[in-house]
Amino acid sequence: MPVEAATLGHVEEEVARQKSVLSNxxxxxxxxxxxxxxxxxxxxxxxxxxxxxxxxxxxxxxxxxxxxxxxxxxxxxxxxxxxxxxxxMSRRWTEVLLARSKQASLKIRVNLVYLLCASPVLSCVGIVMNHVERIQGLCLRLPAPLIQRGVLSRLSSRAPRLQYLDITVEYPNSPVEWSSLLFDGDPPALRTLRLAACAVPLYSFRLSALTVLRLVDVPVQFQQDMEEFLATLSRMQDLKYLYLYDALPSATGFLSSAVFKTFEKIDLTHLSRLRIRAPLSTTVTLLSCINIPLKTQVRLECKSESNSSLDHYALLRSLLAQRYKDQTQSSPTILSLIVQSTERRATLTFGPRQRDTTPTTYGEWDRDIPLRIELDYLMVDEDAIICDICSSMPLSNVQTLSVHRPIFSPAFWRRILRQLQNVRYITLYGGNMPDLSVLSLTDHTAHDSEGEGLGGLAACDRSQSHVLAPRLEKLGLVYITFLPDYNSDLPEPAITRGCLMAALSTRRLEGSPGHLTMTQCNIPDSPRFNMVAVWGGGGGGGCYESPDVDVDVYLDSDWNLEVEEEEQEEGEED
Structure with missing residues (x-):
């Protein structure tokens, strides 16, 4: 072989080797x-x-x-x-996963609700349950009949690694009591327990390490009475989240018992969220029997009972007043109040944000709402109950008031606005226009008296002039319906457009500046009405330009309106 050829081959080999090295x-x-x-x-x-x-x-x-x-x-x-x-999924995959996971802690989620044939999956579940000592998290969704088919009988041995347990029973038409003791009654590492429609007895667990407890739709025959539940709760000193949805029966009897009168409160010093959906007597009993930090976010859904009395509402007010009596930096400042009223139901949301009034977002935990109260099927005077609860709260810093379906009397508004002396924004959503004559700058009505409370909303002991909502900057009306000017026999405490202007005239003359906006309001004998107007500023009125309105409004010194309304598009609904 020629020398040149041998040299060239050597070079090619070296190039290939260098390419391989470079690639690596x-x-x-x-x-x-x-x-x-x-x-x-x-x-x-x-x-x-x-x-x-x-x-x-x-x-x-x-x-x-x-x-x-x-x-x-x-x-x-x-x-x-x-x-x-x-x-x-299959026996083969189950065995492969168990082998590959070696001795790692297992996280298992199984849904047996919609299976056409549960037997193959049940067989796989049985294989997994032979490794109970390795389970760290277990989430089960199963129909009630499968409880008796051995799914849970394999969970009787100890689970030293178990931290998260979530069991939901679907279709619990005839709840089945579990005969076997889950995890030998002692999962020492259990931190989160979530049970829905389950008959698992809490007393069968050692729950001293629990940080999250969520009970939902506990079958009536398996609900603990209040005394038993409080005894169980007293062992959960590390609780951070407590959710009770239709999990406890009425506590009317316990409220009147000697045990309640001498009960030593349970300290839940780490609790950050508390949510209760229960009869009113149960809610006030639980609040009476626990001590929780001011920073705890609380949501109460109180269901009225046939034997609900004013005393229960008065106790709720007293508990709230006592809780917020000593304001500290650990308690969020309440800057917004949202009142939502529907038929025989009211919701009060106390928010930490100045303009927190969006109708679809209030009350969510991620918005850090300090307190939300829902009163269901009110059997007594709704106006008085709402006012009493609000009077128990520290509302001196509230900047925004939002009211949904504001069908309330002038006495209601007078009493609410006395508390909200720093309110800057008031927004009304839906319903008929209420009587806001109390928005006149000087109100010649009585201060709150000791007798003005439940059943005595309009009571007074002396007349005295005082300013209501002196810092009001904006009054917004959204989807509000005005009654005709000629309607003298009003079916509800509502007023006309002319009455609203008269109520604001005093503020205008006194030079207290502000804006009135109407969005999609219903005016008799006219299309849906939008308006933006200015009051105050030295006694003059004027037109406030806004790209969001489709009418121009001119206000003369007497608050007479000359409105140039755009014609509605054909087919548009009022």
Missing amino acids: LHTSRNRLPTEALRDIFIHRARDYHYKHMCPTKSVPSWVNVSYVCRHWRNVALDCPTLWSYLFI
């Missing part, structure tokens, strides 16, 4: 560290696990990480935690 260097440079890749895989599996209830129609997408390349597969197979997020 590029691969090493672009490859994520094994630890980072493992964390990404686990994050993907965990995200899928908590968003889907198994079984699914196909293998979860995150499993494909083990088929991308050899390196990814090696990383995946060498990560037991990745395979501990069990999806129960």
Whole structure:
């Protein structure tokens, strides 16, 4: 072979070798560290696990990480935690997952509700339940008949790693009491317990480490009475979240018992959220028997009972007054009040944000609402109850008042506005226009008297001039209906457009500036009405330009209106 050919071959071999070395260097440079890749895989599996209830129609997408390349597969197979997020589909997959997860703590979610044939999945569940000692999180959805088919009988042994337990029973037409003791009654690491429509007796658990308790729709025959529940609650000193939805019976009898009068309150010093949906007597009893921090977010859904009395509402008011008597920095300042009224139902939301008045968003936990109270099926004077509850709250800093369906008497508005001396924005949503004559700058009505309370909303002991809502900057009306000017026999405490202007005339003459806006309001004998007007500013009126309105409004010194309304489009509904 010629020397040149041998040299050329050697060169080609060296080029190939150098290309291979360069390729390997590029691969090493672009490859994520094994630890980072493992964390990404686990994050993907965990995200899928908590968003889907198994079984699914196909293998979860995150499993494909083990088929991308050899390196990814090696990383995946060498990560037991990745395979501990069990999806129960078939016996083969169940056994593979258990083997790959080695001794990692198991997270299991199983939905047996909509299965046409539950036997294959039940067989897989049985295999998993043989590893109870490894279960860290267990979420079960099962119809009531399956309780007796051995699903839970395998959960009688101890579960030292169990931290999260969530069981929901569907179709509990005839609730079944569980005969076996779950986890030998002692899951020492249990932190979160969520039970829906379950007959699991709480007293069968050792719950001293619990931080989250959520009970929903407990079958009536298995509900603990108040004394029993309080005894159970007293063992949960570390609770952070307590949710009770239709989980406790009426506590009317306990309220009048000697035990209640001498009951030593339970200190829940770590509680940050409390939500109760229960009879009114149960709600006030529970609030009376626990001490919780001022920063705790509280939501109460109080259901009236046939034997509900004014005493129950008075006790609720007293409890709220006592809770907020000593304001500290740990208690959120209340800057907004939202009152929603429907037939025989009222909702009060006390918010920490100045303009927190969006009708569809109030009351959510992520908005840090300090307190929300729902009063269902009111049997007594709604105006008086709402005023009494508001009077128990520290509302001196409230900037925004929003009222939905404001069908309330002038006495109601007078009493509410006396508390809200710093209110700047008032918005009314829907319903008939209430009588807001009390918005006159000087109100010649009585101050609150000791007798003005439940059953005595309009009571007074002396007449005295005082200013109501002196800082009011904006009055907004949204979908409000005005009655005709010629209607002298009003079916409800509502006023006409002319009466509203008269009520605001005093504020105008006194030079207290502000804006009146109407959005899609109903004016008799006219299309839906939008308006923006200015009052005050030295006694003059004028037109306030806004791109959001389709009418121009001119206010002369006597508040007479000359309105140039746009014609409605053909077919538009009033």
